[in-house]
Amino acid sequence: MSSLFSSLLVAATLVAGVAGTAESKAASIVRAAGQSSVITGWSLQSSAKVSSNMAAVSQPGFDVSSWYRVGSHGTVMAGLLEADVYNDTTLFFSDNLATMIDSSLFTVPWLYREELTFTPQAGQRYFLETNGITSKADLYINGQELASKNTLVGAYGGLKFDITKYLKSGSNAILVRAYPTNYLADFALGFVDWNPYPPDNGTGIWREITVSQTGSVSLLKPRVSTNYKGQATSSVTATINIVALNSGSQTVQGTLKGVIKELDGSLQIPVSASYNLKANENKTITLTATIQNPKIWWPKLWGDQPLYTLDIAAYVGSQLSDSAAQRTFGIRSVTSKLNSHKDVAFTVNGHPFLARGGGYSSDMFLRLDETRLTQQFTYMLDMGMNSIRLEGKQEHPALYDIADRLGIMVLAGWECCDKWEGWTYNDDADGVKWVDVDYITAGKQMNHEAYMMQGHASMLAFLVGSDYWPDERASTIYVDTLNELNWDVPIIASAGMLGYPKNLGWSGMKMDGPYDWVSPNYWYGDQLGAAFGFGSELGAGVGTPELSSLKKFLTTSDMKDLWTAPNKGLYHMSTDVSQFYDRSIYNQALYARYGKPTSLDDYLLKAQAMDYEATRVEYEAYSARQNAARPATGVIYWMMNNAWPSLHWNFFDFYLKGAGSYYGAKVGARPEHVAFEYGSKNGSVWLINHTIDKKGARSINIELLSTDGTIMVSNTVQATTKPTTSQLVASIPEATSLKDVAFLRLVLTDASGSTLSRNVYWISPILDVNDWNNSTWYNTPVTKFADYTALQSLKAAKLSASAAVPVVQAGGVTVNVELENQATVPAYFIRLELQDASGADITPAMWTDNYVTLWPGEKLTVGVNWPTSDAHGAGKIQISGGNIGTVGSLAFKW
Numbered sequence: 001m002s003s004l005f006s007s008l009l010v011a012a013t014l015v016a017g018v019a020g021t022a023e024s025k026a027a028s029i030v031r032a033a034g035q036s037s038v039i040t041g042w043s044l045q046s047s048a049k050v051s052s053n054m055a056a057v058s059q060p061g062f063d064v065s066s067w068y069r070v071g072s073h074g075t076v077m078a079g080l081l082e083a084d085v086y087n088d089t090t091l092f093f094s095d096n097l098a099t100m101i102d103s104s105l106f107t108v109p110w111l112y113r114e115e116l117t118f119t120p121q122a123g124q125r126y127f128l129e130t131n132g133i134t135s136k137a138d139l140y141i142n143g144q145e146l147a148s149k150n151t152l153v154g155a156y157g158g159l160k161f162d163i164t165k166y167l168k169s170g171s172n173a174i175l176v177r178a179y180p181t182n183y184l185a186d187f188a189l190g191f192v193d194w195n196p197y198p199p200d201n202g203t204g205i206w207r208e209i210t211v212s213q214t215g216s217v218s219l220l221k222p223r224v225s226t227n228y229k230g231q232a233t234s235s236v237t238a239t240i241n242i243v244a245l246n247s248g249s250q251t252v253q254g255t256l257k258g259v260i261k262e263l264d265g266s267l268q269i270p271v272s273a274s275y276n277l278k279a280n281e282n283k284t285i286t287l288t289a290t291i292q293n294p295k296i297w298w299p300k301l302w303g304d305q306p307l308y309t310l311d312i313a314a315y316v317g318s319q320l321s322d323s324a325a326q327r328t329f330g331i332r333s334v335t336s337k338l339n340s341h342k343d344v345a346f347t348v349n350g351h352p353f354l355a356r357g358g359g360y361s362s363d364m365f366l367r368l369d370e371t372r373l374t375q376q377f378t379y380m381l382d383m384g385m386n387s388i389r390l391e392g393k394q395e396h397p398a399l400y401d402i403a404d405r406l407g408i409m410v411l412a413g414w415e416c417c418d419k420w421e422g423w424t425y426n427d428d429a430d431g432v433k434w435v436d437v438d439y440i441t442a443g444k445q446m447n448h449e450a451y452m453m454q455g456h457a458s459m460l461a462f463l464v465g466s467d468y469w470p471d472e473r474a475s476t477i478y479v480d481t482l483n484e485l486n487w488d489v490p491i492i493a494s495a496g497m498l499g500y501p502k503n504l505g506w507s508g509m510k511m512d513g514p515y516d517w518v519s520p521n522y523w524y525g526d527q528l529g530a531a532f533g534f535g536s537e538l539g540a541g542v543g544t545p546e547l548s549s550l551k552k553f554l555t556t557s558d559m560k561d562l563w564t565a566p567n568k569g570l571y572h573m574s575t576d577v578s579q580f581y582d583r584s585i586y587n588q589a590l591y592a593r594y595g596k597p598t599s600l601d602d603y604l605l606k607a608q609a610m611d612y613e614a615t616r617v618e619y620e621a622y623s624a625r626q627n628a629a630r631p632a633t634g635v636i637y638w639m640m641n642n643a644w645p646s647l648h649w650n651f652f653d654f655y656l657k658g659a660g661s662y663y664g665a666k667v668g669a670r671p672e673h674v675a676f677e678y679g680s681k682n683g684s685v686w687l688i689n690h691t692i693d694k695k696g697a698r699s700i701n702i703e704l705l706s707t708d709g710t711i712m713v714s715n716t717v718q719a720t721t722k723p724t725t726s727q728l729v730a731s732i733p734e735a736t737s738l739k740d741v742a743f744l745r746l747v748l749t750d751a752s753g754s755t756l757s758r759n760v761y762w763i764s765p766i767l768d769v770n771d772w773n774n775s776t777w778y779n780t781p782v783t784k785f786a787d788y789t790a791l792q793s794l795k796a797a798k799l800s801a802s803a804a805v806p807v808v809q810a811g812g813v814t815v816n817v818e819l820e821n822q823a824t825v826p827a828y829f830i831r832l833e834l835q836d837a838s839g840a841d842i843t844p845a846m847w848t849d850n851y852v853t854l855w856p857g858e859k860l861t862v863g864v865n866w867p868t869s870d871a872h873g874a875g876k877i878q879i880s881g882g883n884i885g886t887v888g889s890l891a892f893k894w
Contacts, residue, residue, distance in 0.1 A: 222240065275314075344633060411636070421468045464479070623675070671691050689724065697751045702746055
C-alpha cells in the first residue's frame with residue numbers, strides 16, 4: 001500500500017495576481033482517424049475584463065497575454081489558485097475564505113479559451129466533447145456559437161458536438177463562457193451544509209474537454225456487460241453494445257473489430273461484426289464473446305480485483321474510421337432486494353454484503369488529485385471499510401478506475417437540498433421547482449453519468465434521489481436511461497424512506513440521523529439510526545483533528561474557543577445557517593462525561609477518546625447485528641472526509657492525518673472482531689466475522705480491570721466462527737454493576753494463537769440515558785450522561801517504548817514500536833504521532849493500531865507504514881496519552 005502514497009500538500013505564497021501566458025500553438029491536436037486528445041490547458045479571465053463580443057474573442061489570434069493560464073479542468077477558483085492569485089493554505093486559515101475574496105468577482109461569467117491546431121482532411125470528421133461544466137455555458141469556435149447556455153446546461157451534461165464545418169487549417173479558437181452558478185436554480189455540485197460554499201459556487205469547466213477525429217463512421221458509448229450471476233462457472237458471456245454513427249452523406253458498409261483482454265494482456269478474445277449505415281444514421285450494434293474460466297472481481301476483503309478491457313474499432317473497407325480503446329470492466333454480480341422488514345440488502349457475487357463505509361466529499365474547488373484520492377481510498381480499506389457513498393459528487397472517471405483497482409464499492413447518486421430535489425412535494429429545500437426543460441437536462445446528465453460508470457466493477461448502486469425521491473416523470477427518465485446503457489447494478493429510489501416513484505418502489509434505506517453526537521448505547525437501540533436496516537448517512541458527528549493539524553487552519557484564539565466557548569459558532573464547521581455550526585451538543589456530552597477541560601491539550605485528549613468511542617461503536621453495532629431478527633444491512637458514516645479543513649464529520653482530517661475517529665472505526669470494522677454491547681443487561685459480547693472464507697475455532701480472552709489495576713474478571717471463551725456471521729458468545733454481568741469506571745479488554749485469537757483483534761473499552765457505572773421521544777432528525781438528546789471523570793485522576797503509568805530498525809521496501813518505510821506498561825495501573829489512551837526530523841507530521845501514515853490502552857505489565861507492538869521516495873531519511877514518533885503525559889519521542893533513521 002505504501003507505494004500508493006505520496007506527499008501532496010505544498011504551501012504557496014499569496015499574490016495579488018499574475019498574468020497568464022499566451023496560448024500555445026502546438027502540432028495538430030488530432031492527426032488521424034481514431035485519435036482523441038484532451039485539451040490540456042486554458043487561458044482564463046473574467047468577462048468583466050474582456051470585450052462582450054464573444055465572436056471576436058473566439059477568433060484565432062485574440063490577445064490573451066493578460067489572462068491566467070490554467071490546466072485542463074478546474075472551476076474558476078481552482079484556476080485562480082493554480083495561477084497563484086490565491087492559495088488555499090492562506091484561504092483555509094481561520095475565516096480568511098470569508099474575508100479575503102471579493103464575492104462580486106463571481107457575479108459575472110468567466111471565460112475559458114484555447115487555440116488548437118488542426119489540419120482538416122477530406123472525408124474526416126472532428127468532434128468536441130464536454131464532460132462537465134458547472135452549471136451552464138456558451139460554447140464558441142472560430143467566432144461561431146456552437147451551443148448556448150440553454151443547451152450546454154447541467155454540471156453533468158456532457159455533450160458531443162460535430163465541429164467539422166467550423167474548422168480551418170492551422171489555428172482554431174475554442175471559447176467557453178461559463179455563467180455564475182446558483183445552487184438553488186442550477187443543476188450543480190453543491191455542498192449543502194457540509195462546509196462554507198466556495199466563493200464561485202463551483203462555476204467553470206470542472207471536467208476535461210476532449211477533441212477527436214474520425215472517418216465518416218464514429219463510435220459512441222461502447223459498453224460491456226456480462227451474464228455472471230454470482231455462482232461458480234466455467235464461462236461467462238460478455239455482451240458489447242456500441243453506437244455507430246455515420247456522419248457522411250452516403251451509405252457505408254464496414255466492420256467492427258475488437259478484442260477483449262485481461263488487463264495484463266494475458267488473454268485476448270477477438271470480436272467482430274459487420275454493419276451497414278445509411279447517411280446520417282446511427283444504430284446500436286451488439287457483439288458477444290465467451291470468456292472461459294473467467295476471473296471474478298471481488299471487494300478487497302473477499303478476493304482479488306482482476307479487470308478486463310475492450311478495444312474496438314470501426315473500419316470502412318480497410319480504412320480505420322474510429323477506435324474506442326480501453327473500456328475497462330470487471331466480472332462480478334451485484335443484486336439487491338427488500339427483506340421482510342422492507343430494508344434493502346445487497347449481495348456481491350452471491351454473498352450477503354454488509355456495506356461499511358463513509359460519505360465522500362470532493363475538494364471544495366472540485367480539484368481532482370488522483371494520488372490523494374488513492375490515499376483516501378487506501379485509508380478506507382485500512383480501516384476495514386468496503387464502500388463509499390457519493391451524494392452528487394460523481395467526480396471524474398479516475399475515481400471509478402481507482403475504486404476498481406483497489407476493490408472498494410461505490411454507491412453513487414444525485415444530491416439533496418437544492419435544484420436537484422426541486423419537487424413540488426419537497427417542502428424541506430429551497431430549490432427552484434422543476435419545469436419541462438429541466439427533465440430534458442436531467443436526462444442528458446443521467447445519460448452521461450450512466451455511461452461513465454457503466455461496467456465499472458466497483459459500482460454497488462445508483463441512487464436517483466437523496467433525501468427525496470424523484471417524481472414519476474424524472475424517475476422514468478433516469479431508469480430508462482440507465483437501462484438503455486446496460487446498467488447492471490441496482491437502481492435505488494432514494495437514500496431515505498420519505499416516499500418513492502412507482503417504477504422503483506420503496507428504497508429500503510433510512511436517513512433518520514443522527515448527524516451530531518449520540519451516546520454509544522444509542523446504536524444498540526431499536527429506533528431511528530440504531531443498528532438495523534441500511535443507514536445511508538449517519539454518525540455521531542465526530543472527527544476532531546489533532547493539534548498539529550489545528551495549527552494549520554486555526555488561530556490561537558480560534559483554538560482557545562474550542563475548549564473555553566463550548567457553544568460558540570465556528571467557521572470551520574458547517575455553514576452559519578446550519579444546525580451544525582457549533583459543537584454545543586458534542587461539548588455538552590464531553591464536559592459531562594469526561595470532565596470540564598482544563599486546557600486545549602486536555603480538551604483534545606478527551607475529544608479523541610470520545611471520537612474513538614463514537615465511531616467504534618457505530619461499526620460494532622451494525623456488525624454485531626448483521627444476522628439479527630431485523631438485520632443491519634449497511635452503514636455509511638457521515639462523512640468519510642472533508643472538502644476543506646473541518647472540525648467534524650471525518651475519519652481523517654484534510655491533511656490526511658488519522659485520529660480518534662479513524663482508529664475507533666478501524667477497530668470497530670475489523671474483518672474478525674469481538675465487541676462489547678453498550679447498555680446490554682448482561683454485558684453481551686459478540687463475535688463478528690465479515691469474511692467469506694474464515695471459519696473455525698476462536699478464543700476470546702475477557703478481562704475486566706479496575707482503574708487501580710485490580711483484575712475483576714478474567715475468563716477465556718471458546719467459540720466457532722462462520723463467514724459473514726455475528727453471534728452472541730459471552731456475557732459479562734460484572735460490567736453492568738460497576739461502582740466506578742473500569743477497563744474491559746477483549747482479545748480474539750485463532751486456533752494457532754494469532755491475535756485477530758484486540759479491543760479495550762472504558763466503562764462507566766452510569767449509563768447514558770437517551771430521550772428517544774424528543775429526538776430530532778439530527779440528534780437524540782441524553783438526559784443522563786455516563787461518567788468517565790475518574791479517568792482524570794488515574795494514577796500515573798510508566799511507559800517504556802522502543803522502535804525497531806526501519807524496513808524500507810516498495811517505496812515506503814515501516815517501523816515497529818514496542819510499548820510496555822511498567823506500572824501496576826493501566827496506561828490509558830496512548831497516542832502515537834509520526835513526524836519528520838523537524839517535528840512536522842508525516843502523512844499519510846497507517847498504524848496497525850493507535851490510541852491504545854495497556855494493562856499493567858503488558859507489552860504491545862504496533863507498526864506504522866508511510867510512503868517515501870527517499871533512500872535515506874530520519875523521523876520520530878511522538879508518544880503521549882491519558883495518564884502517561886508526554887513521554888517524548890523515539891528517533892529513527894533509515
